[in-house]
Amino acid sequence: MEAFDAFIVIFASGIRLAVPLIFACLAGLWSERSGIVDVGLEGKLLTGAFAAAAAATFTGSAWLGLCSGVTVTVLMSLIHGYASIDQRANQIVSGVAVNMVADGATALIGNAWWGQGGRTPQLPDSALFNSIQLPGAYTLHDTPIIGPIYERLISGHDLITYLAFLLAPATYWVLYKTRFGLRLRAVGENPAAVDTAGISVRGLRYGGVLICGVLVGFGGTYLSIAQAAYFQPHMSAGKGFIALAALVFAKWRPLPALATCLLFGFLDALSIRLQGTILPVIGSVPVQAIQALPYILTVILLAGFIGKAIPPKASGIPYVKER
Amino acid sequence: MKVDAVPRPPAIELIGIDKRFGRVHANNNVNLKVERGLIHGIVGENGAGKSTLMSILYGFYEADSGEIRVNGEPVRIRSSREAISHGIGMVHQHFMLVQPLTVLENVMLGAEGGPLLAAGASEIRAKLAHLGREYGLEVDPDAVVGELSVGLQQRVEILKALVRGAEILVLDEPTAVLTPAEADQLFEMLKVLKSQDKTVIFITHKLREIMRLTDRVSVMRLGEMVADFETAKTSPPELADAMVGRKVILRVEKGQAHPGEIALEARDLVVKDDRGVTRVDGMSFVLRRGEIVGIAGVAGNGQSELLEALAGIRPLAGGEILVEGRVPPPELRTPKGMRKLGVFHVPEDRHRMGLVMPFQACESAMLGFHDDDVYGAGILFDRRAIAADTAEKMEHFDVRPRAPLLKTANFSGGNQQKIVLAREIERNPHVMLVGQPTRGVDIGAIEFIHKRIVALRDAGKAVLLVSVELDEIMALSDRILVVCGGRITGERLPETCNQQDLGLLMAGVSEREHAA
């Protein structure tokens, strides 16, 4: 029973840690499926978190925080889009720039506005997305197994978390069942085919980049005003890059992306849980090994030792109409 | 002119189409009339302007001047979308397909019939089934395109056009990527389309296909439309004559060749391209010291792969290459190794392969030989020696400007080509592989380059010359091998053959058919 409890605790915490990954990963999916490589997810998560917390601090409204977070990440995305689509820039360079600008600007402005090393004041509950008790959670409290699972794993999350879980099937649906999705998948593979079919390559790619901005804005917002109750500099702490790894690991597909992000979230929760504990038989577990696992797994996949992660064929290559 | 029995306007009428790209006059006042319900062939050599003309028709380019009429109505076609809306469908030489998507998704792309795929999908499925039955164009709509054979992929391209309601189908070199059996199937398909009153424009340089398939044929040469025939009333020699034209015959002063020992021998060579398609399919020949052997053929019949294989760039999929009577060991079957054996190579495309455009001329002028001690025996390059060496080569080959330090890209085409030739020839090769030595080169430089190639022969070197310019082959070669479809279709001596004769061999009319 104790093991079961621990299990529930780790899973619940894994879900919470996975939420920003899910948003960032699916955001990256939209961008890269359209042919725009995005290594700037990390920076966008950070700006999203900053803008959401700032707006929530000034207005006291979580919803205005969300709006602000999303608006700012969309702007960041559009800068990357402009560089990548219209200026035909090296998309890696542009993504690196986004990360640096985000890192510097949020800390600088945060410190100027609030002092405290750039950290916002602790936000009141009213300015946060709070957990929602699903109906029946309390009545099932005493039911063994199902009770704790329902009460602590399924119920009790905030709105953004539930949205994250809806997002993967929604992405799947749009990508595979709608006209826009079909065209977007096509433009990331062979923009010339899309062009000759009389569809605007530029329009589709801006579409992908825009959706990327919106989704990653949700992820950032979650970081500062749902998971935490404040913003502090560098708080994205590499989550954008884990999301990028998850995207590669999921081979750019939405449902595996959700699964991978959950896996990586659980690994994170596990490493936190195991910090300093000494397990029987194994002894003390180097938590860093678990932390590095997502990256190691992704490299192994990239190397083609277990299947092959093949990115959208045209991703990273500016489209130049010829002949 | 000809008056139609049925007063139907032609499906397509192009009037006075003109298009320039910089200095190149790709289409010069081109007129074309394509009657409805016929298969209309357009032939011409590479660079004759066929593809440009069709790109204009499909809205990829806009003509500088001229008029397009579809079914008698003047139209403006500024994008492929507009072309589609006028009932024009295009099957590109390089398929415009998205490999990881299914057939159905590829066909739907751009013609989805609504924001959700489900509704349109069933409609398109029905259409595909219908087209499959009616024209014999069956393809599994749920198959992933990338897993289909090239022939089936082309079928998907045709289906894409038909589903969009194309009445006029343009096929650009459609048989270039097909096996003979697949080509036969394609022809059957096109005949069925014709029987359903669709119009087909068929671009090719293969005369045999024209004779077999088309009702009318137009011939393009150097950007102009030079002839128009009813296929039944013309003959391959007449077409070949029109295609090649009566160009100024190049004269190269050269004496009798004195072929010596065998320098290079190819036995049953098989070479594949990057996609794994067999491009050289069992070629055997010998090349002797002191002779120039010309490989004549339409571009894309395996010449590039042959050259690259001989130069050690491309691996052999079969057969063997002998240098001085010996098969070189595997470690020498590399570009470096073949150079060591004295097999040098002037590649066909100096932009892509022969030169590094951002490099200084002197750096480009030692590519492949940069390990040589003359450029500095120690760790560091001897910059002065490199510049002096290049200056000397520039002097010998009259490269202008004589600026070894100037960026390669800043020389004109002819001078860039001279840099490549100087690099290889000055190094005293045993065997010289030369690809398209005068492509994009001005007249004066052509003459110069030809002289140097002959001088190389006279110095007792073996020269293998690949060119799509028949004049060049005729003027320079001591023997001519004609290739088609990766095979040698005939051998001729320049004194005893004419261009029409070669043209037929190039078009794949085999020796036997030829004699008949």
Place this chain on the structure above:
Amino acid sequence: MSATPTELPKWADVAVIPLINVAAAFVISGLVVTAIGEDPFNAVKLLIGGALGDLEGIGFTLYYATSFIFTGLAVAICFQAGLFNIGVDGQAYVAGLGAALVALHLGFLPGVLLAPACIVGAALFGAAFAAIPGYLQAKRDSHLVITTIMFNYIAAAMMGYLLVDVLRKQGQMNPETPGFPPGATMPQIKDLVAYLGWQWPDTPLNLSFVLALLCAYLMWLLIWRTRLGYEIRAVGANHVAAIYGGISPARITMITVLMSGALAGGLAVNVLLGEEHRLILQYTADFGFVGIAVALMGRGHPAGIVLAAILFGILYQGGAELAFDQPKITRDMIVLIQGLVVLFAGALEHMFRRPLALLLTRFQPPVPDAPAAERA
């Protein structure tokens, strides 16, 4: 790196464009400073004063510049071969381990040998850590950008474990190694000039600066004066022509990435052997990423990199002083400027090229004998 290069005269390309790019980054940073209620001109004055106002400032500036020269060269050498190594930070971090292991375990070596051995250790470990992504790129076609990003985090986890659980000195709270023995340090410039009878304030500037300049010079020699450099540039500029010329792109990729990792080790030499004298957690302080900005701004040329590194040295040192005087303008300001430099000098490099080219043609008669760009 460029999709559609616009031809500019060389002087414009080398001098004007980088200046415009940096100016754009500064203008935007100035606007941000204004927005947070500070005077940007005063900030610049404080920044320059702090970085160059006295010998102490200059010493610190050059100390930072030393780090940036190494990381900038590491990024730039890969640029030459058409590769993008984002993993310089991780490689430098692991290089620190190499330096520390040599310093702590080969302490019996005489001082003259120990420091060079530490440098070799740093270079070897940096190269070894770059070898895996390099191999995967060369032989298995795995994208170097993604693998090196992953390897930065693998480095962080691995070094975290080693410093916390393995290398930490007994009874010590901080995750750091014991201090290096006296021989395992880079000579301080202060001590060196003292021999000549000159005074130099106490700054961390050490002999690594000279080593960095030497590396820049050697890289210039390598790239433009040796066969290997020739082959690296050929692979970077035209893959197909390189193969035609008998050059193996896989081999060149591997060699280049190894050299890049070794250059990243220079950061360990400057910071650990020159200043800290022990290996500490996260000692790289993201300086590996500064290298990206430096390499882009220096346009991949060693001379440009030295200049760009000094500029960033001024920013880091001046920024520290500025943050001291004006607490509202933290050192994050420098990271912002750095990001904007990458944005303007890297991603948006053509944005100013086209207008500038237009402007120049307006004031210059067209060159009569312009080479004809013929298309065969």
